[in-house]
Amino acid sequence: MKKLLGAYRQNGEEHLILQENGKVFVQEGNASEFENSVLLESRNEYVKDVLSKEEISGNDIFDFRYGPVTSGIGEAGIFHLYTYGERILSVKIDTSYKRRGLDERMINSDINDALKLSEEICGNFAISHSTAFSRAVENALKIKVTRDVELLRSIALELERIYNHLYVISRLAQAASQQVLASHLMGLFEDSLVTNKIFSDSRYLMNFNAIGDVLKIPSRKELKDVSDRVKKIENIFSKLYENSMSSGNYIDRLHLTATLDAKEAELIGLTGPSLRACGVKEDLRAYDEMYPEIEITSDEEGDSLSRMEVRAGEIFESLKFVRKTIDDLNLADETTSPNSIGSGEGIGWCESPSGTIVYHVEIENSKIKDVYVSTPSVFGMSAIAHSIVGNIFTDFPFVVESFGVNFSDAAR
Amino acid sequence: MIYIYFSFIFFALGVLTTFYRKVSYIMATIGSAFPFLAAVAGMHTSFTSNVFVLFNGFNLSVGVDHTSAIFLLIASISWFTISLYSIDYGMNYSKKMPVFFNAALFGMFLVLIARDALTFISGWEIATVFSYLLIMEHKHSFKEAFEFLAFGEISTVSLLVAFASLYLENHSLAIVGSHGNWIFLLMATIAFMAKMGIYPLHTWLIGAHSRAPSNVSAFLSAPLTLMGVYGLVRVLSIAGQPEWWGVLAMIFGGFSAFWGALQAAAAKGLKILPAYSTVENNGMILATLGLSVVAYSANLAVLSSFAMITTLILLFAHNTTKSLLFMAVGQAKEALGEDTIDNVRGVWTAVGKIPAISILISGLSFSAFPPLIGFLGEWMTLEALFQSYKFPSILDRLSAVFAGILIALAMGLAAFSMVKLTGYTALGYDHGKKARTIPSFTMRLSEIILSLIVVLTGFFSPYMLKYFGYGTFLSGLFGVPKPFLIVSSHPVFGVVSPTFLTIVIGTLFLFPLAFYLQKLRKVKRVSAWNGGIALKEKEYFTAPAYSFTLEYIMRKVYSMKEIKVGNKRYVSVKDVTTLFYSGLKRATEIVAKFLSLTLMNGHIYSYVLYTMIMFILLFFLIK
Structure with missing residues (x-):
């Protein structure tokens, strides 16, 4: 099923960024034919449930505003929960507080400056954004990227996936008052940030990517250190995860909370682990030659528990990938010096920890003429707004955390 | 005369x-x-x-x-x-x-x-x-x-x-x-x-x-229902004080208290909540009267006497406090032209400080806040019920325990509902609605009088007990001079001194009060905010939302339904007792329709037959 991820106008024609069967492509068309097209228009201001057309009303209904500065929400943003008390009837998510206009600021800037801006869109998806942006520019300028660079980027992407998924699972454990599990997971989260630092000189993998290249080639010793640390994380996480899955208190809070079926998820435009938790085995990495042995993790129930299980499965898969890739890595002594001068148009994407990130760029004399950024959090937030309806306030953190969305990612 | x-x-x-x-x-x-x-x-x-x-x-x-x-x-x-x-x-x-x-x-x-x-x-x-x-x-x-x-x-x-x-x-x-x-x-x-x-x-x-x-609400809720209590006390003096009556009174009273408090907790109407509170209070009054009768029939004269003065204190507390509550919310209702708890927010600023304080005092009294008279009534009720272990009959003891559990639940629920009423009306944020200017001098005067009665009779309650002829339950102990200590039995079972409790708490409160008053000038007052920005009108937590969790947990008892009609959403809560009366009404209508179509259908012979049957039935009934 085609999913609309974005739309931009070029020469008076509407171009749609679509994803189908793990492939991202652009084609001319009419965005309004897709259920989720309204999200593309409103995403700088708010995100809502695109599958529900009716405006809920009633004398006793009020707007339980959660945010913009509230404990429990890590970023500035508002969840407008419409309720008559405890039962959530409808949700509107205000993203405007986090709207910085980074994509607009990319226009007319140098591609290297724009690369830095892409990292700033969402700090914890820094490598995903910079990789997708770099790929778009590389496609536009027809820059050939070496296999070593692609492999190093893939390791960085998987390191990012590991720490993001650890964080999400830790937040879910915290919400269920599983403090011991949460603390251990936060410990692993810290370990994974330290691993990132060794690999890239940045805890959040920033300033690692360059157009057609990477800015740091880790030494053999560093790669060995990364591999050992990843092995340690794997050992600890597998025990923690096994124990957590035997805790009825924890599982009960997640099971059947905010359930989404595959059709709804695809109509919303959901990608990433949240889509795979609905039984759709779609992952952009499966079509990436850097991932020859990737096993796509998925689940059937589409609830918060499934989303957590898919993320846990992906942690194991990413840990395995990082170790194997480092073991097999045989870096060439020479690196290419890509020519990043020129003009062109290109699209680049990558599978971020929460779904597909797509950049479409138009470059003119090494400056960005136009850019369109599609982020997974927009669709993730709409999925939250849809699946949370009928749940109660106490389910709220389980729903929100399980989708792993970010206001900064949605609002840019 | x-x-x-x-x-x-x-x-x-x-x-x-x-x-x-x-x-x-x-x-x-x-x-x-x-x-x-x-x-x-x-x-x-x-x-x-x-x-x-x-x-x-x-x-x-x-x-x-x-x-x-x-x-x-x-x-x-x-x-x-x-x-x-x-x-x-x-x-x-x-x-x-x-x-x-x-x-x-x-x-x-x-x-x-x-x-x-x-x-x-x-x-x-x-x-x-x-x-x-x-x-x-x-x-x-x-x-x-x-x-x-x-x-x-x-x-x-x-x-x-x-x-x-x-x-x-x-x-x-x-x-x-x-x-x-x-x-x-x-x-x-x-x-x-x-x-x-x-x-x-x-x-x-x-x-x-x-x-x-x-x-009229105040009139119906307090003095008119008092007639019922008076009638019971009178007929008990005529008919003796049979044990079976006491047991039934405890059961019906306890259940009534629980039911009234439960329904009050879910009430949305400004005067429906106090009305159900009346059901609750009268239930407690009936239960303590029943306890007195059971104690009397078991020759426990002291407990019987204590339960009786408990009944009277509860009655006094309910009569004065409920009159005050109805008058204060009535003034707010009249001034604002609204009749739901949610729409009468901000009485303090919109209507006046006296009705707001009156609602607060009555709410605190019904929530058993010391030293108000309601506190004494509820303390005495529990003390009387705790002594039911003295009953020789297991049936009596079980009945008292049953009533005690229900009454304890009722007290908790009453505090819940009174927080809702006072929190939203007297202390709630003003929603900016203009109150109608109405002459209210005598309204405020009567509210002040009753507020003072509720406070002062609590503070000087030992004198009230003495005046009603129950001075035997007054004593002095632990440095509290006689008669300021109220005892629940002889030998002593439980004691309380609302007077000294107030003095002690009041003295302890003086220091933070002095500190607060000293700092008062430096206090900066700002609009209420949530999450960093000011609350809008539609963002205030509503009164129905306050009680929704309880309604949801007790959804079977409340017959609670979450209704969807088009894009409208609302919660329906029913007092299921009304279903019985609705059924009775419907059955009556069906029978009446059947009779009108069969016996009273215009055929003279069948109509005469019907008249004769009714006459014979009435004759035997009256005979």
Whole structure:
């Protein structure tokens, strides 16, 4: 099923960024034919449930505003929960507080400056954004990227996936008052940030990517250190995860909370682990030659528990990938010096920890003429707004955390 | 007797001056002061009027003894303050209203001073009929008024049967010094329970209290239901104090308290919540009266006596506090023109500080906040129930435990509902709605008087116990001088001193108060905010949302349904007891329709047959 991820106008024609069967492509068309097209228009201001057309009303209904500065929400943003008390009837998510206009600021800037801006869109998806942006520019300028660079980027992407998924699972454990599990997971989260630092000189993998290249080639010793640390994380996480899955208190809070079926998820435009938790085995990495042995993790129930299980499965898969890739890595002594001068148009994407990130760029004399950024959090937030309806306030953190969305990612 | 006659005169003047509403209500106020004086006079020395012999065995007289003096004293406080309140409040209603008001006061007064069943039932019926007319003063309240009348007449008919039984037993209708059998006690109990609004005879009370003008709501909720308690105390003195009655009273009382509190917690209507609170309070009153009777039948004189004074303190607390609550919310309702808790937010700023403080004081009293009188009533209730282990019978003990559990739950739920009422109305954020300017001097005056009574009678409660003739429960211990310590038994079981509790807490509170006052000038006041920005009107947590969690947890009991109609969403909560009456009404309609189509279908022979059958049935029934 085609999913609309974005739309931009070029020469008076509407171009749609679509994803189908793990492939991202652009084609001319009419965005309004897709259920989720309204999200593309409103995403700088708010995100809502695109599958529900009716405006809920009633004398006793009020707007339980959660945010913009509230404990429990890590970023500035508002969840407008419409309720008559405890039962959530409808949700509107205000993203405007986090709207910085980074994509607009990319226009007319140098591609290297724009690369830095892409990292700033969402700090914890820094490598995903910079990789997708770099790929778009590389496609536009027809820059050939070496296999070593692609492999190093893939390791960085998987390191990012590991720490993001650890964080999400830790937040879910915290919400269920599983403090011991949460603390251990936060410990692993810290370990994974330290691993990132060794690999890239940045805890959040920033300033690692360059157009057609990477800015740091880790030494053999560093790669060995990364591999050992990843092995340690794997050992600890597998025990923690096994124990957590035997805790009825924890599982009960997640099971059947905010359930989404595959059709709804695809109509919303959901990608990433949240889509795979609905039984759709779609992952952009499966079509990436850097991932020859990737096993796509998925689940059937589409609830918060499934989303957590898919993320846990992906942690194991990413840990395995990082170790194997480092073991097999045989870096060439020479690196290419890509020519990043020129003009062109290109699209680049990558599978971020929460779904597909797509950049479409138009470059003119090494400056960005136009850019369109599609982020997974927009669709993730709409999925939250849809699946949370009928749940109660106490389910709220389980729903929100399980989708792993970010206001900064949605609002840019 | 002179006070009684003066009272009659002023009530009559009140009726005659009805076209001058203020004058008429002033007459009612003065007329209500004399029963108070009569009560004070009769508290220690009984007095009666001359006997008027209607015909043999039907001797009419009025008077005041110790029992009626206590009830008269309590009722007259409400009558006086409600009448005073009505001087301004009554201007919002018709010129007929003062006639009904004075007549209803007269009827209730007659009930409390009646020495015979005929006078009693006359007063009873006068109070019922004129209360019905008072409810009708509110537009579109016919259904509720009719329901009140229907239950009122059930009460009257039950009472007639009871008194007929009394006459057959004694060949006299005297209600002092007579003897009554179990039929008398049972029928009279049904009659009085209906008037008190005890479950399942409470449904009339909710509609009537919430629809009636607020002075009438106060009138119906406090003094009129007090008549029921008085009636029970009277008939128990006539029929002895059988154990079975006590057990039933504890069970019905306990359940009624729980049910009333449960429904109050879910109430959305500004006056529905206090109405259900009346069901709860009267339930507690009935339960403690039952406990007193069981203790009496088990020869536990001290416990019986303690339970009886508990009943009286609860009655006093309910009468004064509920009058205050209805008057204060009534003023807010009238000024803002709204009748839901949610829409009467911000009484403090929108309507005035006096009604807001009055709502707060009454809410705190119903939540058993020391030293208010409601605190003492609830403490005594629990103390009395805790002593039920002394009952020799296992049935009695189990009944008391059952009642105790329900009452304890009721107390918790009452605090929950009072937080809702006071939190949203008196202390809630003003939603910016302009209050209508209405003359309110006497309204505020009566609220101040009752507020002071609620506070001061709590603080000086030992003197009240002594005045009511229960000085044996006063003592001194642990540095608390006699008579400021209230004990629940001899030998001592539990003690409390509202007076010294207040002094100690008050003294401890003085330091933070002084600190607060010192810092007051430096306090910067800003708009309430949530999440970094000011709350908008549609973002305030609503009163129904406050109780939704409870409604959801107890959804089977509440018959709670979350309704979806189009894009509308709302929560429906029902008092399931009303379903029984709805079913009864429907069944009656079906039977009536069947009879009208079959027996009364225009065929003369079948109609004559129907008439004869009914005549024969009635003949045997009356015989």
